[in-house]
Amino acid sequence: MQHVSAVREPLVTGGKTYHDVTQDVCRQVEAKPNVRWMAALSVALFLFGVFLYSVYRTLWYGIGEWGLNKTIGWAWDITNFVWWVGIGHAGTLISAVLLLFRQKWRTSINRAAEAMTIFAVICAAMFPVLHMGRPWLAFWVLPLQNTFGSLWVNFNSPLLWDVFAISTYFSVSLVFWYTGLIPDFATIRDRAKGPIARRAYALLSFGWTGSAKHWSRYETVSLILAGVSTPLVLSVHTIVSMDFATSVVPGWHTTIFPPYFVAGAIFSGFAMVLTLMLITRVVFKLEDYITLEHIALMNKIMMITGSIVGVAYITEFFIAWYSQVEFEQYAFINRATGPYWWAYWSMMTCNVITPQLVWIRKVRYSIPLTFVLSIIVNIGMWFERFVIIVTSLHRDYLPSSWAMFSPTRIDVGIYVGTIGLFFTLFLLFAKFFPVINMAEVKSILKYGVDNGPTYVEGHGHHAHAQHAVTPGVPASAPVNYNKHD
Amino acid sequence: MTKRFALGIFDDEDVLLHAIENIRAAGVKIHDVFTPFPVHGIDDALGIERSRLPIAAFFFGLCGTSFALWMQIYMLGFDWPMIIGGKPHIALPAFIPVTFELTVLFCAWGMMITFFTVCGLYPRLKVPVLDVRSTDDKFVMAIDLDNDNVDMNRLKQLLRDNGASEVNEKEMTQK
Numbered sequence: 001m002q003h004v005s006a007v008r009e010p011l012v013t014g015g016k017t018y019h020d021v022t023q024d025v026c027r028q029v030e031a032k033p034n035v036r037w038m039a040a041l042s043v044a045l046f047l048f049g050v051f052l053y054s055v056y057r058t059l060w061y062g063i064g065e066w067g068l069n070k071t072i073g074w075a076w077d078i079t080n081f082v083w084w085v086g087i088g089h090a091g092t093l094i095s096a097v098l099l100l101f102r103q104k105w106r107t108s109i110n111r112a113a114e115a116m117t118i119f120a121v122i123c124a125a126m127f128p129v130l131h132m133g134r135p136w137l138a139f140w141v142l143p144l145q146n147t148f149g150s151l152w153v154n155f156n157s158p159l160l161w162d163v164f165a166i167s168t169y170f171s172v173s174l175v176f177w178y179t180g181l182i183p184d185f186a187t188i189r190d191r192a193k194g195p196i197a198r199r200a201y202a203l204l205s206f207g208w209t210g211s212a213k214h215w216s217r218y219e220t221v222s223l224i225l226a227g228v229s230t231p232l233v234l235s236v237h238t239i240v241s242m243d244f245a246t247s248v249v250p251g252w253h254t255t256i257f258p259p260y261f262v263a264g265a266i267f268s269g270f271a272m273v274l275t276l277m278l279i280t281r282v283v284f285k286l287e288d289y290i291t292l293e294h295i296a297l298m299n300k301i302m303m304i305t306g307s308i309v310g311v312a313y314i315t316e317f318f319i320a321w322y323s324q325v326e327f328e329q330y331a332f333i334n335r336a337t338g339p340y341w342w343a344y345w346s347m348m349t350c351n352v353i354t355p356q357l358v359w360i361r362k363v364r365y366s367i368p369l370t371f372v373l374s375i376i377v378n379i380g381m382w383f384e385r386f387v388i389i390v391t392s393l394h395r396d397y398l399p400s401s402w403a404m405f406s407p408t409r410i411d412v413g414i415y416v417g418t419i420g421l422f423f424t425l426f427l428l429f430a431k432f433f434p435v436i437n438m439a440e441v442k443s444i445l446k447y448g449v450d451n452g453p454t455y456v457e458g459h460g461h462h463a464h465a466q467h468a469v470t471p472g473v474p475a476s477a478p479v480n481y482n483k484h485d
Numbered sequence: 486m487t488k489r490f491a492l493g494i495f496d497d498e499d500v501l502l503h504a505i506e507n508i509r510a511a512g513v514k515i516h517d518v519f520t521p522f523p524v525h526g527i528d529d530a531l532g533i534e535r536s537r538l539p540i541a542a543f544f545f546g547l548c549g550t551s552f553a554l555w556m557q558i559y560m561l562g563f564d565w566p567m568i569i570g571g572k573p574h575i576a577l578p579a580f581i582p583v584t585f586e587l588t589v590l591f592c593a594w595g596m597m598i599t600f601f602t603v604c605g606l607y608p609r610l611k612v613p614v615l616d617v618r619s620t621d622d623k624f625v626m627a628i629d630l631d632n633d634n635v636d637m638n639r640l641k642q643l644l645r646d647n648g649a650s651e652v653n654e655k656e657m658t659q660k
Contacts, residue, residue: 018521018622143560152560156569161582168586172593179597182606183620187521190617199610206606210619213533214604215523220536221600225593228546232589239582439522442622 011105011447014288018442021289022187025436028284029188030197033431036283044423051417054410055130063133065410071403072393076411077127078243079385080418083268084124085166085240086261086381089233090269091117092173095180096229099222104447105297107440108289111184112280113273114177115433119425120272121170123418128162130414158242165239172232176225179218182208184434237265244388251331251392254319260312267305267351268381270298274374276426278367280435289436296364302377306355309384313352327397335391339404343387350380489631490516492616492653493644495624498524504626504647505530511643516629519619538603542596549591553584615655630654 016024033041057065068075091113098106129135140146141163143153153160185205192198208214241261244252274295281290320332335344354376357363363373395402429435493508495501502524509515509532518531527533561567562575572579601607619625626649628640641652 022521022621143556152565154567154569155557155561155583156572156576156579158582161586164583164586168590172589175593175597179600183522186612187620189612190614190620202610202612203608205612206601207609207612208606208620209612209614210519210521211604212518212520212524212527212531214606215520216528216533217536217538217600217604219523220538221596224539224542224596228542228589228592231585235582235585242582443522443524 009293011291011293011444012108012289012441013291016288016445018445021436021438021441021445022191024286024289025184025434025438025441026188026191028430029432029434030191030193037427037431041424041427044420044427047416047420048424049417049420050413051420054413054417055126057410058130058414059135063131065408067405067407067411069403069405071396071401072390072405074393075390075405076386076407076415077131079382079389080415081124081127082240082261082385082389083382084120084127084418084422086237086265086268086385087272087378088117088120088124088169088173088269089237089262089265090273091115091120092169092176092229092233093266093269094273095176096226096233099226100230104444105294107444108286108291108294108436109273109277109298110440111177111180111433111437112276112430112435114173114180115426115429115435116269116272116276117173118170118177119422119429121166121173122425123422125166125170126414126418126421158239158246161239162243165236169232169236172225172229176222176229179221179225180437180440181433182206183210183218183439184437186210187438188434234262237262244392249392249396250325250327251335251388253328254316256312256315256319260309260316263305263308263312264351264381264384267302267309267355268378270302270305271374271377271381274298274302274370275378278371278374280430284430284435286436289441292365292367295367295370299358299364299370299373302374303355303358306351306377310352310355313348330395331392334395335387338391338395340387340391340394343383344391347380347383347387350376351384354380487656487658488629490615490655490657491628491630491635491637491640491644492655493626493628493647493649494616494618494651494653495626495648496622496650497648498527498624500648501624501626502526502530504644504649507647508626508628508643513628513635513640513643516627519615519625519627521620521622521624524624538596538600541599542592545595545599546588546592548595549588550584552591553587554580557583613657615657616653 012021014020066075066077068077091110094106094113095110098110129138132138141153141160143155145152182205185201186208189198189201189205192201238258238261241257245254245257247253277290277298278295281287317332320328323329334340354373357369357373363369390405394404493504495504498520501518501520505515505518505527509530515531518527520527528535557580558575561569566574568574569576614620615627616623616625626644628635630637637654644652
């Protein structure tokens with residue numbers, strides 16, 4: 001008794017029932033780890049080993065192990081920091097902003113995207129902490145009275161704002177993510193066969209029973225968390241951009257930075273979500289949940305934000321010319337034609353030209369092309385941060401101190417190592433946690449399908465349910481379109 | 486204390502919503518309903534009042550705002566005034582980012598702690614689940630048999646008539 005509505009496309013394909021959703025998502029949590037997962041985890045752990053070695057070198061021998069010099073005091077470290085934080089932004093955008101806009105397709109991807117946020121912020125945090133040189137004194141950034149007297153931290157400094165922004169962002173994202181996980185942990189707990197799994201998921205599920213009252217409060221909490229996370233996510237990259245924008249360095253000192261950085265963050269974040277989702281849906285056989293429609297929608301967001309970034313690049317150039325400030329003009333001409341021209345033009349090609357291909361419907365719906373595009377965008381966004389940071393610094397006001405930056409093995413090791421850390425965390429998440437929010441997907445299962453997946457014949461509920469749920473709706477209107485909105 | 490519950494198992498949330506209305510209209514008190522996902526309209530059907538968590542969230546946020554402003558003004562304005570970049574000691578515009586972040590932090594954490602407390606959610610090994618399928622694909626309506634003093638046979642018929650696919654009886658030890 002199912003027929004597909006002509007009005008709206010179903011968000012989940014394959015005519016899934018509620019039980020199918022549970023089965024499909026719990027399958028890999030309950031199964032023994034397969035060979036492909038083990039292989040991927042080994043590679044990630046190897047890279048994580050590279051990270052540990054590079055960190056050991058950095059801490060034992062000092063920051064001199066990096067390629068920084070007197071002129072270029074910030075290079076790969078801050079590039080990687082901004083890159084990772086930016087990637088994290090897509091997760092919050094999907095879970096919070098799309099929730100406020102009632103974009104129901106987000107339900108299939110929000111769990112993994114939020115996990116990506118948390119892991120990306122962990123990777124990002126490594127860089128400023130390691131750049132401190134003595135990370136065991138990292139607590140000095142907190143407003144604590146120190147042992148030498150009551151000297152406080154400087155609340156006028158954007159770097160301190162960053163401390164508050166990143167730590168708030170991390171902890172609020174973690175809470176948001178965990179709250180969403182609780183009902184799904186309960187599902188796994190109630191299915192668990194082994195005593196260890198049952199106990200572990202019982203602890204993780206916080207004793208969730210699915211009581212109607214709890215769900216009602218849960219929904220309220222989700223909505224408010226989404227409401228506060230939305231300005232939060234915008235504030236985080238705004239503050240990151242202020243690290244640059246408030247310093248009087250030509251190429252950094254621009255008011256356009258906050259919106260430009262936020263757009264860039266969402267752009268790179270969606271690219272990373274796409275990369276991860278395209279792999280996840282195949283490896284865990286979730287093609288019915290993360291459909292081509294999802295991929296096309298994410299591609300569209302990538303295209304829009306990529307275009308905003310493109311406009312920002314051009315605006316920067318225009319303003320440099322229009323400002324008539326010689327140093328500003330030089331900074332930009334040097335970016336495009338100086339010794340780092342290759343970085344600049346890689347950035348322009350990857351970030352401005354490639355996302356425009358998404359206008360073509362075939363590209364938007366093609367899995368291999370989307371995958372390649374998402375990787376290109378990630379590379380382009382790394383170059384964007386590199387260009388902004390290194391090309392603005394390497395030729396300062398004093399030509400005798402002009403320099404070039406060349407990364408050392410340790411620079412590369414830490415960067416590649418954080419990718420290992422990220423994938424180690426993500427693979428562990430994908431194995432032991434439900435990668436799709438089962439409860440939310442179940443709640444949108446009837447979207448676009450006239451009669452639900454578990455239609456009970458003989459009770460005639462269809463006609464009754466109409467007046468029970470949506471009193472104002474004419475009898476001919478299919479009940480389910482309105483119910484979940 | 487051991488309590489006896491009648492459990493009406495439903496397969497579909499539309500049937501459930503309709504059943505809740507009819508069963509309440511028949512004068513039977515529903516103890517609770519357990520669902521695998523948030524069913525919209527169930528609050529009205531069960532007569533659950535609107536949560537006051539948003540009010541709590543607002544006040545937690547307000548605490549964050551005041552704490553952040555107090556902290557920055559006290560530290561840089563009174564406890565150890567310093568001239569930084571020629572700005573006034575209490576440079577309010579520069580205090581806004583930290584104030585905003587702490588507002589969000591207090592609001593989110595305060596509300597979550599309240600949510601976990603009022604729902605009685607905390608890590609534990611034993612979880613009182615009446616029917617394990619309620620976290621998978623079944624909608625379970627629990628009716629307290631001791632409190633309501635209802636006749637089980639009549640109740641069975643009532644639940645069946647309203648679309649329950651099975652009706653069970655279960656004892657549950659409660660604190």
